[in-house]
Amino acid sequence: MVRRMALPQATASLLGVILGATVALAQGAPTVVSPPNPPAGPQGTEMPDPSLSPECRVPGSKLYTLNKLKAVKTALKEKRPVRVLAIGPTSAGTGASATYPVKLETALERSLPDVDIEVDSRGLQGEIASGAAERLRGMVAEIEPDLVVWQVGTHDALARVEVEAFGSALDDAVKWIKSHDIDVVLVNPVYTASMADDAYYTSIVQKVQEVAGREGVPLVQRYEAMRYLSGSSDKGEGHMFGRQFRLNDLGLRCMAEHVTRAITLSLLQPDTAVTGTPQPVLKTLPGSPPAAQAGSAAQ
Numbered sequence: 599m600v601r602r603m604a605l606p607q608a609t610a611s612l613l614g615v616i617l618g619a620t621v622a623l624a625q626g627a628p629t630v631v632s633p634p635n636p637p638a639g640p641q642g643t644e645m646p647d648p649s650l651s652p653e654c655r656v657p658g659s660k661l662y663t664l665n666k667l668k669a670v671k672t673a674l675k676e677k678r679p680v681r682v683l684a685i686g687p688t689s690a691g692t693g694a695s696a697t698y699p700v701k702l703e704t705a706l707e708r709s710l711p712d713v714d715i716e717v718d719s720r721g722l723q724g725e726i727a728s729g730a731a732e733r734l735r736g737m738v739a740e741i742e743p744d745l746v747v748w749q750v751g752t753h754d755a756l757a758r759v760e761v762e763a764f765g766s767a768l769d770d771a772v773k774w775i776k777s778h779d780i781d782v783v784l785v786n787p788v789y790t791a792s793m794a795d796d797a798y799y800t801s802i803v804q805k806v807q808e809v810a811g812r813e814g815v816p817l818v819q820r821y822e823a824m825r826y827l828s829g830s831s832d833k834g835e836g837h838m839f840g841r842q843f844r845l846n847d848l849g850l851r852c853m854a855e856h857v858t859r860a861i862t863l864s865l866l867q868p869d870t871a872v873t874g875t876p877q878p879v880l881k882t883l884p885g886s887p888p889a890a891q892a893g894s895a896a897q
Contacts, residue, residue, distance in 0.1 A: 654852035660822040662860035665814050666867045669744040669781040679714040683741050686721045686749025701854035709862045726754045731771035745781040752787040755802040765805040772813045782815040789824035816864045
């Protein structure tokens, strides 16, 4: 069991709302809850989320879109361990990445004390979405997860996989996971200044957003979050990277916190929420081609 640490006040109060909603769900009572309003700065500007570590703080609008997590909520209602399957390149268990499952489990158990979280990491370095999709059936049958956290798109972009083929493979896989009553959280590609003006790379980022919106699953906007953090540091994105597009220890810790925040707030989404309309909507990325911009506007 991961040792739990003291919770920030904002996280602790949010936990009370989640647990209260879960009790109401268990008792058959209607649940109507909303995420807390983001803190406002001077002239109404959005401040970074104070529940995150200082070096990982990002405004909510640049961090996540939210949607329902029915399977996780059911596990909470039944007071059983929440099983999480993490897939994607930083879930591969080599080098610094080997610490990511521990960081994610630690962050989740801090935000949900008295809930047993079991994180199983099955990523492969360099794996593209279609390859992960082929392995999913075996992984799901073995682990029987309540939630799949999928970091996706970075290696597809580096391999220059055709955008529509990538989107189709991701869409089909998400549909398959959901058809087995398993929740999904998508994490889009990493940000690096060297790829910021690459229209193809940003179109892959945009495609992950489109699939998340169409399939009604939460999205962790890693690209936007890392861009924000890079702009807040005189070191740029270098302080979050190791080698070959791999996150270092700080990058992995921030990602674990960001994924946890998206999960925690998504648990507050009422069961009557409209599927496929996560809030807030990610703004169009600079450098996105016209087709990607049109897709964003349609949402």
